[in-house]
Amino acid sequence: MSNAPEAAPTKDDAAAAAPSQPCGRGRDLNQYKGRLKPIWCTGCGIFGVLNALMRSLCELDIDPENLAVVSGIGCSSRLPGFVKCYGYHGAHGRALPTAIGVKLGNPRLTVIAAGGDGDGLSIGIGHFPHAARRNLDLTYILIDNRIYGLTKGQTSPTTVEGYETKTSPTGVIEPPLNPVELAIVYGATFVARGYSAKVKDLQNLIMEAIRHKGFSFVQVISPCVTFGKGSGFDYFGPRIKPMPEDHDAGDRHAALHLVSDTDTLLAGIFYRQDRPEYVARLQARGGARGRELDASDPKIDTESLITRFS
Amino acid sequence: MSNAPEAAPTKDDAAAAAPSQPCGRGRDLNQYKGRLKPIWCTGCGIFGVLNALMRSLCELDIDPENLAVVSGIGCSSRLPGFVKCYGYHGAHGRALPTAIGVKLGNPRLTVIAAGGDGDGLSIGIGHFPHAARRNLDLTYILIDNRIYGLTKGQTSPTTVEGYETKTSPTGVIEPPLNPVELAIVYGATFVARGYSAKVKDLQNLIMEAIRHKGFSFVQVISPCVTFGKGSGFDYFGPRIKPMPEDHDAGDRHAALHLVSDTDTLLAGIFYRQDRPEYVARLQARGGARGRELDASDPKIDTESLITRFS
């Protein structure tokens, strides 16, 4: 039995009792509920992301026991606790290298990294290019509310110019980073943008991302209703536009062209590419067996080591 | 007097005695020689960078006493010791944030950051986007030898696929990063590529970069003759091509187009943009006076503080 008191608001015994929500191939959405209840502010965009993610997992019939969700620190990084999975709520900014380790440690897992714009594009941005170009088969969901939510409203790398925050009292003077553009240039092989208010569309993107064999990136525009004053759902609603039908996601230049227009925020798949996946390439060279190493696996060739060192 | 023994090979008393090399407006190149003699391997590409840099400084008539050269750790990061200046050979990967601090600490200085591909694109890459988008008036010279030189030949973020190094004994499986492309996407307002074997051209680029009011970036292809086996001057020589005459450096998409061709390495100015400089913007709001604060400068308004806190 747990040491958490019966009344602990954190422990969700409701999951079992919740009304069934059939989805996927005979699954129930409730199977994907974690032991914790979300603690986000009422109306926070991240609820939509959680919802879309759970539906994606269910629809794709992903076994929670073979699922790892890895995050950093931030409101959005609380996600792993609310999904039934092997959840890893690590350190601020380190979701990607950790997720890579998890994947290499057990390549059979579905691995999802998630986190905020501060987590991923400020302290953690140094890991992004290297994760993307390596092209491991994992999905990175960047939950972009253009603000530091958890620490109560400081400037983030996606806060737009002129916006006033606690650390930019007279308005931000840096142009924001464009996560989708970065992902493409970094070598991500699947790059999309979704909006947390459009759960169904977002679910479709996340499903595509998970299905994609390689490093998939989904930027989710997800308003912070508490500290994102002036950039809530009202603000984003009219700005989010669907991807032009004729966009060829295989065309890198076209994708870069589309994304450089920052006035309208296109939602959809910007770019996808077929490129050999990293773990598979390592495995082709004998390595990266991870936890699945067993009796039939390669043994240390002691003789060749002895020859080498004598 | 110094405690360094007379015979210390590190101390360059030759500078004074060297034959004069007039340059710029009545200056002499020897005025830009630091107290140390370069310790690079014979034939190393970095000599060309040093040479071009010193000539640029001389030609631009930059006073060594108002010049700060900041670097990280690596063969290339040894640069500041060989230039007469206020030199800052800091920690691995941290040249950019340090240079920003120096500039903000004394905005009248000419500030140059320099370092290797490992320093700048591996451990230090997290700082690059944020330095670039802020657009402080400083120049970042990335000395790219596609290898870790100082630590004796491990894979770097620009090592090409298939290349064998000490840490990729069966060949690199990651596609390399493209520094020029990154700089453009990050928001650098001057982006160029040079080649350390073409000192005169490189000098022109560096001069333009220093003259540029904003964050200027110069990638210098600079072979490592000791650990860059197979990618020495022989390799690069035929691949380096001049920028097409008709390239419009004001056209971001054209620049991204040109740089995405990684078979030929175009040398020249890819991109330049006029965008308000960071320090100037801060100063317009009263801040960023740095060391130049003096008697005529703003005083603490104690009364308004008292009102604020009571």
Add this chain to the structure above:
Amino acid sequence: MDVTDFVMGISGDAGEGVILTGDLITQVAARSNLHISSTQTFPAEIRGGQSYVQIRLGIDSIFNPGDRLDVLVAFNRLAYHRYKPTIASDGILIIDGDPETIDMASTFGDWRGGPIYVIPMGEIAAKDVGVKRAKNMVGLGAVTALLGFAPEHGEELVHRFFAKRGEALVEPNVAGYRAGREYVAKKVTKRDHLTIPKVSGEGYLVLSGNDAIALGALYAGCRFFSGYPITPASEIMQLLAEELPRVGGTMYQAEDEIASIAAAQGASYAGVRAMTATSGPGLSLMSELLGLSGIAEIPMVVVDVQRGGPSTGLPTKTEQSDLLSAMYGGHGEFPRVVMAPISIRDCFQVMRSAFEVAEIYQVPVIVLSEQGLGHRRATLPKALLKQTPIEKVTRPQRSWGPTYNRFEITESGISPRAMPGDPGGTHLITGLEHWDFGGPAHNLENRTEMVQKRFRKLRNLDRRYGGVFAFKGEDATQHLHATTDEEAGRLSAAAESFRGQIGVIGWGATAGVVREAVARAEKRGIDTAAIFPRMIFPHNDLTIRPFIQGHQKIIVVEENFTGQYARVLMHYYDFEPERLNKYDGLPFKPEEVLRKIEEVASHV
């Protein structure tokens, strides 16, 4: 009830505006010339949970928010239940509810305190004001009226607060405040003696520890701050974001803590007093570059507002668990200084010492505050901001001769420092070991000499920076207020002569609580004294040794598990201190320390 010193708790749901109510009460009190010490408990989670503010009010200086409640203000029934156990025997309850319909007997059957005032705060807000969310302002009005505060301060403060948030908010909230006061005036007959004393004066400042650190830095000539947001340190950065540009300075929000310290080092190198502030995780990330400041002799001030560790730990709670990490974190060996302010006033003052030591000795200085201090508020005289001298911030250019060597080996260990822009001063600094002129050096003798030179700086550190705050008997109060390094030095000397039964040693924010416990112990006849070194590292042997030798039993009080400072002391002295440790995230209460003193005294 002692109305010259009483404690009030305000409790409610996170959404009910408890924190604001508390802030405004402290400000009303400060304007009414009362001293306060207040502390908040943040809800643990992003949303939901309980908020709580505790305010101690009095006519003398107050150094901690106290323990037993003389007044409990409960914004709802759950809040009442949570805090009723902490009520004093004659404590007052002020609670939201309908006095007409409430069944007092069954509702408050378990109440162990004194008078109860049921005020229909929610109802007044909803019906009379027409804005439900103004409930807390109704509460504020009611509470200030019940305690006898004049109406104008509150109204002005409510006005000012909401005007900043948007004009439309002013009217309903002021109306709420007024309605609360009117209700009390019309409907409540006071049944107790708790009414605030009338004191005259010019009012006080209300500062949190974080405010005081930011302002202290400003007055100490700091003109560059770089940092990365982190609880519970962000307020330092946020205040400086507003104030630094006003005096020509720069607040630079870096992309992470490594960039923060790197930028501050760059600015410091360039000739500006520079600092960063963070909490534990950031200090860890900065540890590589701390060593660069050590070997390249770049002045640097790093404030660590400690929180519950390790890793993300308990980010909204307090702890004193970064001491050993501040002393020893970072590879290799280099001189550094660790200071810990003991009060909110000292947060202000310690910054001057920190910047002076950093600049004179060209070393990194780590200032250890903690959540319990950073988020606590206290009243301070306006003279603090009016009369404290403001450090000259100009670093004029100097000329250097032809034999200038940046790292010249000197007796004092301090070498002449040229700054960019200085004629004749060009040089190289490097994190590699180097010759005196700056060039990298691997020579064995030079290495040995350079290491010794750098550490000589600590040996020669001016004693006045090593002040120890000393509390004994009735003197405790005034000792806490050493306002200069010189005064602190004198206190050190006093402490050396202390002799007695129980000696308490602590560091940092626990001083306020320990001081009170010492005074209470004294009253109960236990001969007790306490010392708090402000500079923890290097160690102040001269004062601490006689203190330890002069007492029969030593108690080391720390908010951590492993007894970090006790370990440090045990390295210097052959003794087994009694330890009082707490690591649940809450600061000590005076009672807890007193209990330990009594327990130890009973065995001596």
Add this chain to the structure above:
Amino acid sequence: MDVTDFVMGISGDAGEGVILTGDLITQVAARSNLHISSTQTFPAEIRGGQSYVQIRLGIDSIFNPGDRLDVLVAFNRLAYHRYKPTIASDGILIIDGDPETIDMASTFGDWRGGPIYVIPMGEIAAKDVGVKRAKNMVGLGAVTALLGFAPEHGEELVHRFFAKRGEALVEPNVAGYRAGREYVAKKVTKRDHLTIPKVSGEGYLVLSGNDAIALGALYAGCRFFSGYPITPASEIMQLLAEELPRVGGTMYQAEDEIASIAAAQGASYAGVRAMTATSGPGLSLMSELLGLSGIAEIPMVVVDVQRGGPSTGLPTKTEQSDLLSAMYGGHGEFPRVVMAPISIRDCFQVMRSAFEVAEIYQVPVIVLSEQGLGHRRATLPKALLKQTPIEKVTRPQRSWGPTYNRFEITESGISPRAMPGDPGGTHLITGLEHWDFGGPAHNLENRTEMVQKRFRKLRNLDRRYGGVFAFKGEDATQHLHATTDEEAGRLSAAAESFRGQIGVIGWGATAGVVREAVARAEKRGIDTAAIFPRMIFPHNDLTIRPFIQGHQKIIVVEENFTGQYARVLMHYYDFEPERLNKYDGLPFKPEEVLRKIEEVASHV
């Protein structure tokens, strides 16, 4: 001359191939069944400077590269001048030059050693071989011939080495080797008694400390390594880059040290024994995430091959200055274990203990090696690789019941660990304080219990991991060779009973030198013993206390300035140890330790 144990120095310019020559001589010796201990001095700069290899050869196990030179091989005149002061009185000089034309009297007038052999290495290479750069191979041939090594080992090794570099290089270098041997055979008449003893056997392995750590990890079941290159640790990574994929494992070069430890934590969480290796600057950067391993209970092994600090410091030199940082670095408090291998063999062995402790107790384990150990080479029996059991690397799936709580509070402090893929084991881990089931918790009682639970793991650490290596008199040799934790445990017990005049305490790589100094002191009639705890933290009081109490004087030997381990010991015991410290980047020599022992003994 004692031909069963002699020391050779090889010196030349960085470009002359000194290091390779030394490596090949060690391998020739190992194949000839001689033991060796060798060390290199890297040129300080990227280019230029002097290279130097020192090799001690003998028929018994050797634990340090010695001090006085019995043979000096000089590739040029400058090299001769630099190392001639270290020659033993009857030492031999082998030097490049023209024996026909050289003026022996004026050239070697200041030579204080024995016979001189002038060999025209450069000339033979240039003229006879036709490849100037083969000079070092001529030297190799000449030296091995002079010492009486059979020709075939050398030739084979030269062949193997150059074949890997490109077939074209093989012929001229083999030719150079042969030419060197021929020259000696034809032209040199031996004038001394130094000829290597003939020993039979199957030959030895030659391993550096870094090799041994990498192989030790491989045998201990490590199948994931992530790291970032750094001197002097990179060789661990480089060896594992080749060997791990051969056994299904992964070497992952991360973008920095933070990513390195993060990836290793991820892999460990996923169920693979994982490690990283770095040097001081990397350890500093990892300190935040070490705490995550502590609170989230993720097994982790971090090797720190220490170098001269702080910052970039002296990257190619040795130092023991990261101890306190390993023990205390990183904010907040969490259980961790610090181990220090004392020899190259122990580098291999310590890795098994490190991985076991990390996995069983779910804590981070820091292994402190150093440049002087990592880049030193020694011979070890082939049985080490043939007979050491190889750890099973499978982490089979387990099923967990419905009440599974990852951080269950247990007596031992160890909680049941489910891994991704395990049925029924899904859970959350977090760096926040948490309930037993993993959910974030801010509850006071839970916090207190959880901190205690985590620290209980250390209290309950199996004693056999805490072995202390003990050296006394003639036993020193065998004690150094404890090959299992059990044996080390028995040594601990032995050490407890040691009584005598001088007790030496050290940690890590100085063991080899101290052991020899102790033996020499013993011969001079000074009753001396030494202990080296392999696990430094937690502290092994049981063994160390009686050792300290049992000796009249204790000397703590450390390669650092501040006496870090002495400080730790002084925390536990009331004593003032004598200290022997060195911080110029070079390891101690046995002589230096012996001198200190004699000095202290003369005052006892």
